[in-house]
Each structure stands twice: as C-alpha cells, then as structure tokens.
Amino acid sequence: MSQFQSIDVADYYDKDTFDRIEAFAKDKPTPFVVIDTQIIAKQYDDMVKNFPFANVYYAVKANPAKEILTLLRDKGSNFDIASIYELEMVTSIGVSTDRVSYxxxxxxxxxxxxxxxxxxxxxxxxxxxxxxxxxxxxxxxxxxxxxxxxxxxxxxxxxxxxxxxxxxxxxxxxxxxxxxxxxxxxxxxxxxxxxxxxxxxxxxxxxxxxxxxxxxxxxxxxxxxxxxxxxxxxxxxxxxxxxxxxxxxxxxxxxxxxxxxxxxxxxxxGRSLISNAGVLVSEVVLISRKSHTALERWVFTDVGKFSGLIETMDEAIKFPIYTDRKGELDKCVIAGPTCDSADIMYEHYSYGLPTDLAIGDRMYWLTAGAYTTTYSAVCFNGFPPLKDYYL
Ligand code: PLP
The missing domain is CATH 3.20.20.10 (Alanine racemase)
Structure with missing residues (x-):
C-alpha cells in the first residue's frame, strides 16, 4: 500500500464549484489563479456569523484584487492597510477612510x-x-x-x-x-x-x-x-x-x-477569507531523475517560489495538489521553472504525486487564493507575474 494519501477534491470544494473552476481554466495558458468570489462571500458571512461581537477589518495584503475589495466593501467590511498603495486601492473604490486602520x-x-x-x-x-x-x-x-x-x-x-x-x-x-x-x-x-x-x-x-x-x-x-x-x-x-x-x-x-x-x-x-476561494493552475514542464537508479522524481512546473508560491518556503504552507492522473502516488521533489536553486517548493511532497504524471499535465494547487498573486515577482527570469481571474 502507498505511504501517500491521495487528495480528494471533495474535501476542499463542492463538486459544482470545482467543475466550474476546471471548466473555466480549461483553455487558458498556465500558470494562473482562478478565484471564486462566491466562496469569499460565504467565508465573510461565516466570519460575521461566528463573531457577531466583532468588527472585521480585511487584511488587504492577502489579495487586493478589485473584485475582492468591492465585494467586501459592499458587505460592510473595514480594511486593514499596510501601505499608502493599499490605501489608494481601497479609496479608489469609494471606501471612506473611517473604515481604514493603518x-x-x-x-x-x-x-x-x-x-x-x-x-x-x-x-x-x-x-x-x-x-x-x-x-x-x-x-x-x-x-x-x-x-x-x-x-x-x-x-x-x-x-x-x-x-x-x-x-x-x-x-x-x-x-x-x-x-x-x-x-x-x-x-x-x-x-x-x-x-x-x-x-x-x-x-x-x-x-x-x-x-x-x-x-x-x-x-x-x-x-x-x-x-x-x-x-x-x-x-x-x-x-x-x-x-x-x-x-x-x-x-x-x-x-x-x-x-x-x-x-x-x-x-x-486575510487568509481565512480568501485562500479557500482560489485554485492555482500550473502545468508540468519536465519530469526527471538525478541518476538512472534514483527513486525520486523531480517534477518541474511552470509556477514557482517567485511566481506566487513563496509561502512554500521551509514547506510552511502545504498546498493540496490535485491532478487528473489516477496512478499510484510516489515521492517527488516539486520545483519551479526559474534558474534559481531556491526555486523548490517541496523537497518531499508528503502526499506524493501519481507515477503516471506526464509533461504537459495540469496541477491544481488548491486553497491558493491568498498570498499568491501578491507575492508574485514582476519578472524574475523574465517570467510575468501570476495571472488571476475572478468568477
Ligand atoms: N493583520 C496584520 C497586521 C497582518 O500582518 C496580517 C498578515 O500578515 C493579517 C492581519 C492577516 O492575517 P491572516 O492572513 O493570518 O488572516
């Protein structure tokens, strides 16, 4: 029996939601994040329901997309702001400054x-x-x-x-x-x-x-x-x-x-409102081994530490990764596309990836709505910033 546990998307998204995200993602060039704003609305409502005695100040740094700020503005959220640039983002959509904390x-x-x-x-x-x-x-x-x-x-x-x-x-x-x-x-x-x-x-x-x-x-x-x-x-x-x-x-x-x-x-x-709403879609660029006898595969994908996945530093945030392949799970190193040896997300991805994973396959990084687009470098190694779409 495999020591790895397979990811069941149903543990993270209801079927309709994931189907919708997958259909939307189908023909788009990777990498990108798709964010379902209905999930953010639900997360916000849950927060307010669970903490009826509190005032919410959304931490804009988690994801300052206009679609998100507008939604939270309309729901009555206040905003926790980290810089003059974030202030501009919220005031430009008509949030009054009495709803802002620096x-x-x-x-x-x-x-x-x-x-x-x-x-x-x-x-x-x-x-x-x-x-x-x-x-x-x-x-x-x-x-x-x-x-x-x-x-x-x-x-x-x-x-x-x-x-x-x-x-x-x-x-x-x-x-x-x-x-x-x-x-x-x-x-x-x-x-x-x-x-x-x-x-x-x-x-x-x-x-x-x-x-x-x-x-x-x-x-x-x-x-x-x-x-x-x-x-x-x-x-x-x-x-x-x-x-x-x-x-x-x-x-x-x-x-x-x-x-x-x-x-x-x-x-x-920040994270609790936004992360669950996002799926980051990447593509396998290369699969290799360091010797003919090495057990471990290296899976290189077109998203990396410098294009949105910096929170994998020290393997701190463990994103569930789903692929369509059904083969047995086996250990692998998962790394990004740049010429920087720090661009490794997981040395031993603890859920493993299917042995039949192939170049060109898609990888779905679940729970990736927060702290991904904002951490993406403008053009390290010439790669553009992580693209984001909002449903
Ligand atoms: N408030 C401040 C001052 C922060 O620096 C952060 C995150 O860096 C947050 C709130 C959001 O925290 P979390 O994403 O854990 O909800």
Whole structure:
C-alpha cells in the first residue's frame, strides 16, 4: 500500500464549484489563479456569523484584487492597510477612510501625514520613535499598540517576532501616547497566520487584560479596543479546526478575562477569507531523475517560489495538489521553472504525486487564493507575474 494519501477534491470544494473552476481554466495558458468570489462571500458571512461581537477589518495584503475589495466593501467590511498603495486601492473604490486602520508598525513620516490628511484616524504602533512621529503627523489620532505573542511554533506562517513589543513597553507606549495628545485606543496582536493552536489567543488576551488593568489603575487610562489580528484557518493539508470552534473558544477566553465589559473587538482576517476561494493552475514542464537508479522524481512546473508560491518556503504552507492522473502516488521533489536553486517548493511532497504524471499535465494547487498573486515577482527570469481571474 502507498505511504501517500491521495487528495480528494471533495474535501476542499463542492463538486459544482470545482467543475466550474476546471471548466473555466480549461483553455487558458498556465500558470494562473482562478478565484471564486462566491466562496469569499460565504467565508465573510461565516466570519460575521461566528463573531457577531466583532468588527472585521480585511487584511488587504492577502489579495487586493478589485473584485475582492468591492465585494467586501459592499458587505460592510473595514480594511486593514499596510501601505499608502493599499490605501489608494481601497479609496479608489469609494471606501471612506473611517473604515481604514493603518496596521503596519513600520511606516514613513510622509505616509503617516498622507493617511491623516486623507482622514485615517487609527494607527498601529510598537515603538517610541514611530509613536512620536504619529503624534506629530496625525495629532489626536487613535493608536493601538501591538504586543508580541507566543505560538510561533504552532502557526504555519509565524508573524510575531518582527512586529510587536513586550508588555512593559506596550504599557509605556500607551501612557506616552496620552502624554503626546494621541488617544490610547487599544492593543493588537497577531498570533501567527494559520494558527493551529487556539490557545495562542488565550495567552495573548491574558496579556492584553493585564495591560488594560494596570493602565486603568495607575493612569486612569481606559482602553476601548482589542485587535485579535488574523491567524484564522484555511483548508490546507492537515486540516485544522473549523472557524466555529475558534470563535467559540476565543469568545470564552474573552469572557474569562473581560466578563461583560468587553471592549470593541476587531478581527483582521486575510487568509481565512480568501485562500479557500482560489485554485492555482500550473502545468508540468519536465519530469526527471538525478541518476538512472534514483527513486525520486523531480517534477518541474511552470509556477514557482517567485511566481506566487513563496509561502512554500521551509514547506510552511502545504498546498493540496490535485491532478487528473489516477496512478499510484510516489515521492517527488516539486520545483519551479526559474534558474534559481531556491526555486523548490517541496523537497518531499508528503502526499506524493501519481507515477503516471506526464509533461504537459495540469496541477491544481488548491486553497491558493491568498498570498499568491501578491507575492508574485514582476519578472524574475523574465517570467510575468501570476495571472488571476475572478468568477
Ligand atoms: N493583520 C496584520 C497586521 C497582518 O500582518 C496580517 C498578515 O500578515 C493579517 C492581519 C492577516 O492575517 P491572516 O492572513 O493570518 O488572516
């Protein structure tokens, strides 16, 4: 019996949806991503249903396509923005700036000024220099301070080390914010993207609570908001809990710490709203072995680390890959098309690929709607950026 488990598309998409995507993809030259916006609409509705007490700020970085931004705008979403360029994307479709939070802790003075001039009033920070700059360029704005969290090892794509500060520093920054004439508004964290341990929110909320209490007792500062970040799940290989389980437990953690005095709760989902909606279609360019006796096949395809699949770095995100072939599954290395030896997605793809896979076959990378088009290089080795289509 094969040690590899075959991918059943039915675990990821209902039949009609996948048939529709496959039919749409049929004659188009690869590689490209097809995104079914109906799935995004459903994911958004699920998020709102499961977290009725929270306000959603879509993390635009996951996929800023106009089709997605427009859909989420019409559904009433707010937007978590990382740069002046993303701000332009949302304002150009008529989103008012009171629906925007500038969530990047690393920002230029000129950009903070521009955000403020355009009406943005909510800014993230995690350092004194940044906070002082916000006070000068965005006087009186609301600020929330990002804290460091644990759970790095249980997130497929950790995010905490580069961003956030220790509790003590967060406390001092919120006190300083008040002294500088800003509004100390709240605390944010991100437990890491595709966080598999829901307990990561428990310890982060506990940290938030202790800062809340100390600020109130020692300075009379009453914070008004907690930003629980992203980290909610998408359907990659090794599926994790459903969103409903996340919501139920997180609600319980909040109640344990804040009782019925819950501040405003903000969520910043990216991956969980968009990933499931996308299928990336590529083509097998070459299949080879390193010697006549080597067991391992190398499967080269026309999409790679530099054309949208950077999240396969360290095999962090494990995309389910479906092909039409039905042969026995066997081990292989899966690599991209460029002349760069880092352009290898999986050294040992744990589901294997069919032994009868052939040059010219299509590979369907499921759950690929988020962090693919945005990570695609403009023209590394001359390859164009990953094309995207929206249904
Ligand atoms: N919020 C911030 C500040 C982020 O940096 C990110 C991702 O990088 C997100 C939200 C979205 O997280 P996720 O894709 O895990 O939902």
């Amino acid at each position: 969530g990047n802790t690393i920002k230029k003075r000129v950009d903070v000024r521009s955000f403020y001039e355009q009406g943005v009033r909510m800014f993230a920070s995690d350092s004194e220099a940044d906070l002082r700059m916000i006070a000068e360029e965005a006087p009186g704005a609301k600020v929330y301070v990002r804290i460091l969290t644990e759970g790095t090892h249980t997130a497929d794509w950790p995010l905490s080390r580069k961003f956030g500060c220790q509790n003590e520093m967060a406390y001092d920054l919120l006190v300083l914010a008040k002294e500088l004439g800003l509004q100390p508004h709240g605390i944010s964290f991100h437990v890491g993207s595709q966080q598999r341990d829901i307990g990561a929110w428990d310890s982060a909320i506990g940290k938030v609570k202790s800062i809340y209490d100390r600020l109130k007792e020692e300075h009379g500062i009453v914070l008004k908001m907690i930003n629980l970040g992203g980290g909610f799940p998408a359907n990659y290989m090794d599926k994790t809990n459903e969103l409903g389980v996340y919501a139920q437990q997180i609600k319980h953690f909040l109640e344990e710490d804040f009782g019925d005095e819950l501040p405003e709760i903000i969520l910043e989902p």
